[in-house]
Amino acid sequence: MFDWLFVDEWFPKFDWRWDYTWEILPRLIEATGNTLIAAAVGYLIALVLGLVFALAQRSQSRVLTFVVREFVEFVRSTPLLLQIFFIFYVGPQFGITLSPWVSGMIAIGLHYSCYLSEVYRGGLDSVPKGQWEAAIALNMTTAQTYRRLIIPQAIPPAIPGLGNYLIGIFKDTPMLSVIGVAELVHTANAIGSETWRYLEAYTIVGLIFLALSLPAAVIIRAFEGFVRRKLGM
Amino acid sequence: MEDLSGFPLKMDGNTHPMVSFRKVRKAYGSLVVLDDLDLDVAAGEMVSVIGPSGSGKTTVLRMLMTLEKINGGVIYVDGKPLTHMEKGGKLVLAHDKHLRARRSDIGMCFQHFNLFPHMTAIQNCMEGPVQVLGLSKAEARDRGEELLELVGMVDKKDQHPSRLSGGQQQRVAIARALAMRPKVMLFDEVTSALDPEVIGEVTNVIRKLVSEHNLTMLMVTHQMGFARDISDRVCFFYGGKIEEQGPPAELFGNPQRERTQQFLSAVKEAI
Numbered sequence: 001m002f003d004w005l006f007v008d009e010w011f012p013k014f015d016w017r018w019d020y021t022w023e024i025l026p027r028l029i030e031a032t033g034n035t036l037i038a039a040a041v042g043y044l045i046a047l048v049l050g051l052v053f054a055l056a057q058r059s060q061s062r063v064l065t066f067v068v069r070e071f072v073e074f075v076r077s078t079p080l081l082l083q084i085f086f087i088f089y090v091g092p093q094f095g096i097t098l099s100p101w102v103s104g105m106i107a108i109g110l111h112y113s114c115y116l117s118e119v120y121r122g123g124l125d126s127v128p129k130g131q132w133e134a135a136i137a138l139n140m141t142t143a144q145t146y147r148r149l150i151i152p153q154a155i156p157p158a159i160p161g162l163g164n165y166l167i168g169i170f171k172d173t174p175m176l177s178v179i180g181v182a183e184l185v186h187t188a189n190a191i192g193s194e195t196w197r198y199l200e201a202y203t204i205v206g207l208i209f210l211a212l213s214l215p216a217a218v219i220i221r222a223f224e225g226f227v228r229r230k231l232g233m
Numbered sequence: 234m235e236d237l238s239g240f241p242l243k244m245d246g247n248t249h250p251m252v253s254f255r256k257v258r259k260a261y262g263s264l265v266v267l268d269d270l271d272l273d274v275a276a277g278e279m280v281s282v283i284g285p286s287g288s289g290k291t292t293v294l295r296m297l298m299t300l301e302k303i304n305g306g307v308i309y310v311d312g313k314p315l316t317h318m319e320k321g322g323k324l325v326l327a328h329d330k331h332l333r334a335r336r337s338d339i340g341m342c343f344q345h346f347n348l349f350p351h352m353t354a355i356q357n358c359m360e361g362p363v364q365v366l367g368l369s370k371a372e373a374r375d376r377g378e379e380l381l382e383l384v385g386m387v388d389k390k391d392q393h394p395s396r397l398s399g400g401q402q403q404r405v406a407i408a409r410a411l412a413m414r415p416k417v418m419l420f421d422e423v424t425s426a427l428d429p430e431v432i433g434e435v436t437n438v439i440r441k442l443v444s445e446h447n448l449t450m451l452m453v454t455h456q457m458g459f460a461r462d463i464s465d466r467v468c469f470f471y472g473g474k475i476e477e478q479g480p481p482a483e484l485f486g487n488p489q490r491e492r493t494q495q496f497l498s499a500v501k502e503a504i
Contacts (some may be wrong), residue, residue: 130347133300137341138361138413139333148364152351231351232393 021200024191028204031187036212038104038183039170045109046169047162050116054124055146057117075114081175083107088179104176112169116162123158124150156228163220167213184208235305237317237324244312251276251311251449252297252417258305259292259473266292268473269306274417279443279450281460281481284470285496290453293470294419297451298341299332310338311416337365340415344422346402348394354381354405355390358412366413373412380408384438400431404438411442418442420452424459432456439463457500461485469493 056068075083088103098106127150135145177186188201240255250273259267266289274280282290295301296316297308303316307324317324318331327335348357358377362368368376381387384404394402403423410418420439424432436459442448443463454460460467461481468478469490477490488494 128347130343130345131349133298133341133343134347134349136300136336137298137339137343137410139337139365140361141333144364148360149349153349232353232395 016199017197020195020197021204024201025204027187027191028184028201028208031182031184032208032212034181034187035170035173035183038101038108038173038176038181039166041105042108042112042173043166043169045105046112046116046165049109049113051120051151053113053117054120057121058124072114072117075111080108080111080172081178083111084175084179100176100179100181104179104181108169108172108176112165115165115168119158119161119165120154122161123154123156126157127153152231156224156231159220159224159227163217163223166220167216170213170216171209237307240307240314240317240324242319242322242324243314244309249309249312250274251278252451253309254293254306255309256306257296257303257308259289259296259301260304266473267296270474272468272475274449274451276416276449277447278465279452279463281464281467282451282453282470283455283457283460283467283496284476288470289473290470291421294341294421294451294453297417298339298419299336310335337413338416339419340410340413340417341419341421342403342406342410342423344425346394346399346406346426348402348406348409350394353391353393354386354397354408357394357405358409361409361413376412377408380411381405383411383441384408385434398431399427400434403427403435407435407438407442415448417449417451420450420454422453422455424454424456455500457485457497469496471496 053068053072057065057072059065084104084107087098087107088100091098091103131149131153132145135149140148173181173183174185176183177189180186182190184205188198188205191201192198244250244253252272252274254270254272257267257270257272258265268289270289270293272293282293284290292301296303297310299315303326307317308315313335314324314327315332315335316327318327319325348354349360352360355374355377358380359370359373362373362376363370378387378390381390384407386401386404386408389397389401389405394405397405407423423439424435427435436456439450439452439459440463443450452460452464464481466478467481467484469476469484469488469492471492477484477488477493484493485497488497
């Protein structure tokens with residue numbers, strides 16, 4: 001009765017071709033470079049902007065605090081994919097035409113900076129009030145206190161959280177494929193549409209992501225230990 | 234707005250006290266912590282502040298360090314208003330810039346040391362002089378080492394605070410405060426967080442400062458014996474006011490007020 005469900009052609013045979021695998025591997029490795037560059041640039045933007053947003057939310061100016069907080073909430077409550085599309089496709093209507101790479105980096109950097117600002121905020125809040133009082137007793141300015149005392153102490157406890165988002169941003173880079181950034185998934189798509197073979201390309205891409213994500217967590221933990229030792233904490 | 238016309242814009246001559254609280258009021262909501270407090274400390278004088286918890290004694294130091302905003306009255310340091318500034322011939326509440334200019338005369342040590350944990354002892358001592366006073370690193374290092382020598386911590390100068398005992402941390406904190414060359418030093422229960430066996434190493438440093446340096450000092454303490462030994466004057470605080478004050482021998486030996494007697498006998502029983 002349900003014979004029609006089991007039509008053979010719906011279940012093509014598992015057919016992995018090694019010669020084809022070796023043929024496409026160089027292109028995928030090249031694309032891995034692009035993925036890593038996209039993740040690294042996006043993350044650097046997020047690291048800097050995230051700190052700026054976190055500090056802005058602690059500023060004395062209520063207006064600045066309000067605007068930044070609402071902006072962060074807005075970005076965190078809308079999909080990254082939409083933000084990528086918006087910057088790339090809607091930007092030109094406002095006279096802002098950006099290349100896929102630039103739009104992608106802005107979108108992903110901005111998106112993650114909003115998440116990182118929350119991590120920084122936690123770290124900044126964890127610095128004891130006594131540090132501020134000691135800084136006042138030494139007559140330091142607010143800027144000096146942040147730069148010399150508060151931020152250096154806020155970073156080590158924030159590293160695990162910051163590190164999680166590094167892995168997150170890395171795994172979100174495939175979203176850039178929708179505007180034509182030649183990262184891993186975009187390249188795998190291109191390979192597949194050329195030959196109608198998707199198995200090898202997608203499998204390798206998955207393994208590459210796995211191989212890079214897994215050690216990252218270990219490296220981040222080691223890095224946290226290193227920073228804490230370096231700061232004598 | 235508070236009428237401050239009765240307060241002088243500056244105090245005259247060379248006879249003015251180093252620190253002067255004039256009708257200082259501090260309240261958190263309806264809780265009055267300091268109630269029209271008048272307190273003068275002469276240059277070079279060592280004044281101890283004692284009293285039950287909640288009597289406002291720590292608030293005195295925190296207001297002088299400008300860690301708390303003033304709700305009434307004026308505090309003068311070295312004859313000039315600290316909490317207020319002159320504007321059109323009148324005193325108005327000081328803004329940050331004025332506070333920064335005026336509080337450079339004051340240094341403070343805290344109950345919980347508040348050393349910078351990511352810096353070594355010498356770096357803690359160099360931070361203020363380099364960043365705030367604009368000293369070169371070499372100058373600041375010389376000054377820091379000299380002061381760490383004074384507090385007996387020069388051999389630990391490259392240790393981070395986490396590697397030091399409480400008494401050692403507090404001694405570094407004293408050196409850090411002195412490195413700013415303040416005219417007035419504030420000690421806020423600096424031995425309260427210490428293990429009994431290391432209290433002596435901190436009090437000895439303060440003793441040395443009293444005998445060898447001409448600093449004006451205000452100290453909040455629970456160490457009655459120590460206060461008695463080294464103070465020129467002891468103030469007993471109760472309910473946001475000075476209940477009684479006088480030379481230590483008199484205040485401890487022959488307290489006049491009932492609350493002072495109660496407090497001192499309660500403290501004695503605790504020992």
